[in-house]
Amino acid sequence: MNVTDAAYDTVHEYPGGSESLAPRMSKGMSAATLRAKVNPNTDRNLLSLQEADELMGKAGDYRILHALAAAHGFVLQRVDAPDSGSMIGALLTAAAGHGDLSQVIAEALADGKVTPNEADEIGRVCAQVQAAIAQVGQHADAAAERGGV
Known part of the structure; x- marks a missing residue:
């Protein structure tokens, strides 16, 4: 999956889609603007790195990060900080x-x-x-x- 498709899927597969995800973005983005930013058929009004970072955090969906890593020959594995043990x-x-x-x-x-x-x-x-x-x-x-x- 490429980064553009990952961003599109992150927004459109979020429960309630852009209508419920956009208001959670810090800049008070409209649902239409968010949809436009992840539209794979346009090269205007693209998602910034900061917005992609925030989008992943708000959606709890990291496929953008995985797609970006894969495009450069990397794989990612979540590693949780140690909370117990030695x-x-x-x-x-x-x-x-x-x-x-x-x-x-x-x-x-x-x-x-x-x-x-x-x-x-x-x-x-x-x-x-x-x-x-x-x-x-x-x-x-x-x-x-x-x-x-």
Whole structure:
């Protein structure tokens, strides 16, 4: 999905569409203006970066962000800030994830070929491992802010 389609879908698939989403925007945007900004058939009155950011936050829909990342060869994985646990616990979770990834890859390679479903599973587990590793870093940042472990 491209960024333009993602913006259009974000607005039009929001419950109540532009009529209920536009008034929530900080600039008091009209529903017609919001529809025009995400209309893929026009190059006038486009959505700004700030408006796209606000739109994603208000709608709770991040397909614009994912489409932008995909257009540049990236994938995104939400990583929630640590609210409990420890850095060691996060490290152990990440290590277990590496083991899970190794298992999934071994199973995929067992017959000498990787199917599309196996590739999807490998990608899903890779994303989980990346998120777990990011949690270790977030625990380290939190510890540094606290001035201790």
